[in-house]
Amino acid sequence: MWFLAVMWISCLLVGTQAQSTASFSRGNDRNRRCQYTFTVDSPTEASCPSTASSAEMEALKSRLGLVEALIARLAGGEASGTEAQMGLRTAYTQVIGERDRLQQEKARLSQQVEQLQQTVEQLQREAERLRSRPCTQQPSQSVPLYDSSLQPGTGTSHSHLVSRPGRTQGETSSLRESSWSYGSPAYQEFKAEVAEFPAPRPEDNVDSRGCGELLWVGQPVTHRKADGIAGRYGVWMQDPEAVSPYGSNMVWRIDTVGTEVRQLYGYEDMDQFSRGFPTKVLLLPEAVESTGAAMYRGSLYYQRRRSRTLIRYELVSESVAARRELPHAGFHGQFPYSWGGYTDIDFAVDEKGLWVIYSTNKAKGAIVVSQLDPHSLEVKKSWETNIRKTTVANAFMICGRLYTVGSYASPNTTVNYSFDTTTSQSKAIAVPFQNRHLYNSMIDYNPAQKKLFAWDNYYMVSYDIRLGKQQ
Structure with missing residues (x-):
């Protein structure tokens, strides 16, 4: 009885110190004697994780690290992809704007070319009309229409009086000769045209x-x-x-x-x-x-x-x-x-x-x-x-x-x-x-x-x- 009481008190003390429950087992030893065994968890060891738990925790931490790295990479890639898309969108907008400006410039130049062609065609038609229209000559009373000394076959022609070497198109006043009369404005226009595009001379x-x-x-x-x-x-x-x-x-x-x-x-x-x-x-x-x-x-x-x-x-x-x-x-x-x-x-x-x-x-x-x-x-x-x-x-x-x-x-x-x-x-x-x-x-x-x-x-x-x- 005394022995049982001592054991009971010891279990209470150990349980109080270990802050856990004790396990009790009974069995026979090698000599077939009754043997009682008490097992009490250590407070220090009970608070430490087991080996298996430590391995699982390390594996979990490793996986969490990989997931965090992957999330960071995806977040960074998404940001760079967004920046690239924004850059491409900006470049595309610039190209479209440049294309529109070039098309407008092309249309403007084409319109100018058409206008110039129309002007040239009008001038050509006017030149043909002037060539085909007879000259209206109004001789002055004091000055003859032409010099009577200029006879056919002498090698001198009226075209010499109209177009001289070295004259420019703008020098219309220098084209006038004393032997010609300019009473008709239409004739003056025709004469200027001949000065620009001289016809072959009669001796030709x-x-x-x-x-x-x-x-x-x-x-x-x-x-x-x-x-x-x-x-x-x-x-x-x-x-x-x-x-x-x-x-x-x-x-x-x-x-x-x-x-x-x-x-x-x-x-x-x-x-x-x-x-x-x-x-x-x-x-x-x-x-x-x-x-x-x-x-x-x-x-x-x-x-x-x-x-x-x-x-x-x-x-x-x-x-x-x-x-x-x-x-x-x-x-x-x-x-x-x-x-x-x-x-x-x-x-x-x-x-x-x-x-x-x-x-x-x-x-x-x-x-x-x-x-x-x-x-x-x-x-x-x-x-x-x-x-x-x-x-x-x-x-x-x-x-x-x-x-x-x-x-x-x-x-x-x-x-x-x-x-x-x-x-x-x-x-x-x-x-x-x-x-x-x-x-x-x-x-x-x-x-x-x-x-x-x-x-x-x-x-x-x-x-x-x-x-x-x-x-």
Whole structure:
């Protein structure tokens, strides 16, 4: 009993100190004796986490750290993405605004160009009206209309009194002469026009219906502008001896910018051509090289790309009717005109038939002119000139004479050389010629209309000409 009481008191004390409950167990020892066992939790150990609990807590802390890092990264990424989006949105707004400003500037410039073109057309119409209207001359009583000593054939003409070298357009007062009367304002206006565009003199024996030497080239008249970048260079033409079903009013056009140029556009007349409404589109069987094509007697004559092969494409059958190699001719940049464009071989048509303008190694770059059989493309006769092909901007034939243009980019240049196939003689000339749009890549003569056709930096233009009487 005493033993039990002592044990009970000890348990109370230990339980009070441990601040926990004690466990009691009873069992037999090795000698089969009854053994009582009391187990009391230590206050220090009871307050410490177990090993398993510590591992779980560390793992939990690690996961929480990873989650916090991921949240921080996502928050930072979202912020940077938002900033990037705001930057892109700002840049896009700036680009849109710049585009709108450029479009407005383009529209303004286009409107100015249209106004200038209208003004030029009005001035041209007024000039034609003034040229066609007879002069109203009111001679003064004290001063005769003209000097009686100036007789026809003396080499002195009235145009000398109207236009003097060294005069400028603004010096209208200095144009007055004592032998002329200006009683009519209309006549004064006409005289100023003549001063700006002097007509050929009487001793030049002008006859626009003849086949003489080139005397004068008028200002370019614009017919249309190409629609896109493919139309910066090209060739446009009318057949001077058209064959049914296509009439002489039919206009043909080829845009020569591109590696495989094969489209031939046909327009019913000049009005439809100016409006840009083709009535016929033909796909050529072989690609065209450069701007040297020509239309003659119902066929298109052109150089096959990257070769010296000449092709006659018949419009009626829409097929190749003849082909022939041009002997020894340079091609694809060997002897082009000064503006380039692989213009080594250039077809031309005039009153005497079909020609081809080119050069060879034997000629050392000098222009060679050959007259062709329009049916078989056989060379009938050739002439070698002393004009270097790469030094001139372009060339054309009129009445069996070769003419060259000095510059393709200068606004005011000249037709600077001529070569007569009848006499095999060449000479330097100076007939004024204008490149209004500053990049003339094609010039051809139409003998039916007595006009020059040209392609000047997207613009298709024509020039009136005047020829002297045939000798």
